[in-house]
Structure formats: structure tokens, C-alpha cells
Amino acid sequence: MIALSAINFLSFRSDAFGTPIPLAGSRESLARSKRAVDTEPVLSPDFNIIWKGCIRKYSAAAALPSRCTAPASLTFVSGRRGHSVDFDIVLRSGLYGSSTKVGVISIGNANVDVTASFAGSLHILEMGDHFDDYLVTGHFPALMSGPVTAPKPFGRLIWKHPSMDVMGNFGEAIFASVYTRHYGAANSEIVHIHQPVGSGFRFRCPDFLVAPVSIFAQDVSNFGSTIPTTLDFIPAECKATLSNSYERAYAKNAAEQLAAFWKKSLGMNPSYPVGYGIASVMSRYPSPTVTLTYFWPKANMATKLQAALSKKKLRIRKVLGCLHDSAI
Numbered sequence: 001m002i003a004l005s006a007i008n009f010l011s012f013r014s015d016a017f018g019t020p021i022p023l024a025g026s027r028e029s030l031a032r033s034k035r036a037v038d039t040e041p042v043l044s045p046d047f048n049i050i051w052k053g054c055i056r057k058y059s060a061a062a063a064l065p066s067r068c069t070a071p072a073s074l075t076f077v078s079g080r081r082g083h084s085v086d087f088d089i090v091l092r093s094g095l096y097g098s099s100t101k102v103g104v105i106s107i108g109n110a111n112v113d114v115t116a117s118f119a120g121s122l123h124i125l126e127m128g129d130h131f132d133d134y135l136v137t138g139h140f141p142a143l144m145s146g147p148v149t150a151p152k153p154f155g156r157l158i159w160k161h162p163s164m165d166v167m168g169n170f171g172e173a174i175f176a177s178v179y180t181r182h183y184g185a186a187n188s189e190i191v192h193i194h195q196p197v198g199s200g201f202r203f204r205c206p207d208f209l210v211a212p213v214s215i216f217a218q219d220v221s222n223f224g225s226t227i228p229t230t231l232d233f234i235p236a237e238c239k240a241t242l243s244n245s246y247e248r249a250y251a252k253n254a255a256e257q258l259a260a261f262w263k264k265s266l267g268m269n270p271s272y273p274v275g276y277g278i279a280s281v282m283s284r285y286p287s288p289t290v291t292l293t294y295f296w297p298k299a300n301m302a303t304k305l306q307a308a309l310s311k312k313k314l315r316i317r318k319v320l321g322c323l324h325d326s327a328i
Contacts, residue, residue, distance in 0.1 A: 083136040084108035087288045089178055093223045094295060095252055097325025100222075105182050105290070109136075112173050118187050119176035120169040121207065127173065130166050134242075135284050162242065171240030172207055175280040178290050183215045191233075196264075204260040206237035206277065216278070220296055225324060227296055228273060235261050236278040244283040251293045252316070254279035258295065259319045263309045275305050275323055295323045 084106045092099035109128030116127040124130070133139050140160045150156050179185045189211040195204065210216075213231045220227050237254035241247065255277075262274035275297035282290050297305050305322035308315065 083132060084111075085135055085284075085288050087174065087178075087282070087290045089182060090289055090291045091219055091222070092251075092291060092293045093220075093225075094323050094325035095248060095255065095293060095320060098223070099291070102219075103182055105178055107131075107174060107177055111177055111181075112170070115176040115180070116169055116173040119172045119190055119192075119208075121172060121192055122165050122169050124166060124169055127166075127169060131170070134162055134166065134170065135288075138285075167240040167242075168238075171238035171280065171282050174240070174282045174290060175208075175236065175238045178280070178292070179210060179215070185210065185212065185215060193235075204257045205264070206235040206254070206257050206261055208236040208238070209233040210236050210278070216276070216294065219292075220294060223294075223324070225296060227276060231273060231276060234276055234278055236280060238280045238282075240282040242284050244285065244287055244289060247281045247283045247289070247291055250281045250283075251279045251291065254281065255293075255295065255320060256314075256316050259309065259314055259316055262319075263314055266306060266309050274309055275302075297322060298324050 085108075086104050086106050088101055089103045089105060090099050090101050109131045112131045113126075113128040116124070120127065140162065142159055143157055145156070148156075176187075176190050179190060180187060191209045192207060193205055193209055211233050213227075213234055216231075216234045217227050217229075235258055237257045239250040239254050241250050258277040258279065262272075262277075265272045266274050275295060277295045279293040279295070280290060281293070301322040305319065308318040308322060311318075
């Protein structure tokens with residue numbers, strides 16, 4: 001069995017030729033080493049073996065293959081480092097309405113693995129490992145340098161970028177964590193939907209239909225409003241961004257998808273109750289936050305909202321102007 005003290009907690013990563021690459025800056029390297037000692041992470045019985053650019057998993061109890069015995073750059077990395085991030089949960093009424101912090105939720109890689117298994121729309125393995133690098137340490141591996149200099153105004157890409165598909169899965173998984181752990185909804189009450197079959201990209205739709213509606217109704221009541229008791233579900237669109245400064249722009253994009261769903265639903269059923277929905281945006285830096293923007297119609301604006309959604313070209317400003325506290 002490999003002893004815990006023998007594990008090098010990734011002060012280096014190897015490039016394609018087995019050359020160790022230090023983390024971005026000595027300060028980060030020292031900080032990460034300190035975290036590894038101080039937090040006493042829970043280790044998986046398997047470890048990722050990074051060697052010559054290849055990642056393979058071997059049992060800690062098994063002998064290493066002969067081809068993995070030599071290079072000094074061989075590094076063992078815990079597949080689970082046991083870190084978590086505390087996210088503030090913030091409610092907001094409309095894009096530009098009042099907001100309030102309603103709680104804090106601690107989310108770790110094990111939580112993400114569980115919720116991504118049923119709430120992540122994309123099949124991505126080891127979401128917990130992505131969580132560590134994307135949202136805990138903020139570490140992205142360096143790319144190899146070379147003899148070629150990019151002509152101005154271009155530059156050489158130095159670090160790998162986060163995948164937007166992985167970030168999208170984070171948005172869905174972390175919303176599911178909030179809705180199940182903070183609000184008490186069941187996993188089965190968060191249902192993925194997709195655009196009409198054969199429609200291609202002509203119709204946009206939100207990620208989920210969520211229940212029970214009583215959760216949404218209770219939060220809306222905190223803003224001094226009520227919603228119909230006849231609603232069966234609430235559509236929810238989830239986004240994720242690394243920067244807090246982009247949160248509202250992502251929420252507006254989510255609102256556009258909700259509006260497209262309302263428009264299509266109204267066209268299929270003229271009595272469909274439009275204007276109700278959730279835009280969830282997870283943002284990480286500098287302050288980890290999950291912002292839930294709630295949409296519901298202003299009083300006496302149902303007819304005007306239906307008219308805005310019935311137009312051939314959807315104008316989001318017209319739609320948002322009919323929703324509560326969306327003063328744009």
C-alpha cells in the first residue's frame with residue numbers, strides 16, 4: 001500500500017515529454033502544498049498517475065507497470081482532495097429588482113458528482129475532479145512553449161482554458177444542489193427538457209421544469225407578491241461563469257431562453273400561464289455565489305405580456321418590462 005506521506009500533492013505537472021511544469025507561480029505552489037497538509041483530504045484508493053501526458057488509474061495496492069517505474073517527473077495526484085466551496089444563495093426579483101441573501105451552501109466534489117449524475121445534461125466523467133481545478137484551486141495546466149512567435153496582435157496561449165461544457169454542467173449541478181439541499185426538493189422533481197424534436201436551434205428552451213411550485217411561491221411571497229396555485233411546475237435555466245461581474249448578463253441570456261419557452265408554450269396553448277421562471281447563475285470569483293433570479297408577471301400586465309410573446313420577433317426588453325421589478 002502506498003503511504004500517505006509518499007504522495008506528492010502536485011507541486012508539478014508533467015508535459016508531453018515528461019518534463020515537470022510548476023504551478024502558476026511559487027506562491028500558488030506553496031499555498032496548494034499547505035492546503036494539502038492542513039486539510040487532510042480524504043483519499044480515494046485510486047490515484048491518477050500523470051506521466052508523459054497520459055493519465056491512467058491504477059489501484060494503490062497494485063504494482064506499477066514496468067513502463068511507469070523510471071522518470072523523476074512521475075507524480076501521484078489524489079483523485080479526490082476533499083475541498084469544498086461555500087456559495088452564498090442570493091434571491092433577486094427580476095433582472096434589476098431587489099435581492100437578498102437567503103443562505104449559504106457548502107459544495108464539494110462529492111456533492112457535484114452526485115448532482116451532476118442526474119442534473120448534468122452532458123455526459124462528463126469525474127465532474128468532482130473538474131470541480132477541484134475549476135472552482136477550488138483555479139489551476140489550469142500550462143501549455144508547451146515553442147520556437148514559433150505569434151505575429152502581432154496575436155499571442156501564444158499559455159494556459160488551458162476552462163471548457164464551457166464543463167461549466168454548463170456545473171451550473172446545472174450546483175442549482176440542483178441548492179434546490180434539493182437548501183429547499184428540500186426531491187431529485188425526481190428536477191426534470192430536464194429539450195427543444196421540440198427536429199427543430200434544431202430554432203427554439204430555445206430552459207434546462208429544467210422544477211417542482212414543487214410551493215418553493216417558488218414561498219420565495220415570491222417574501223417579495224410581497226403571490227402566484228397562482230394552479231401552476232404545475234416552474235421552468236428554470238442554469239448558467240455558470242467564473243466571474244461575478246458577468247452574472248447579470250448571464251441571467252439576461254437565461255431570461256431569453258425562458259421567454260422563448262413561454263412564447264412556444266403560449267402558441268401551443270393560449271391559456272398557458274406565461275412569465276414564471278427561474279434564472280440560476282453560479283459565479284465563482286471573487287465571491288462564490290448562486291444567484292436565483294425569479295420572474296413573475298406584474299399585476300395587470302398579463303395581456304400585455306401575452307401580446308409581447310405573440311409577436312413574430314421576440315423582443316426581450318418588451319417581455320422583461322412586463323415582469324416584476326424588471327425596470328429596464
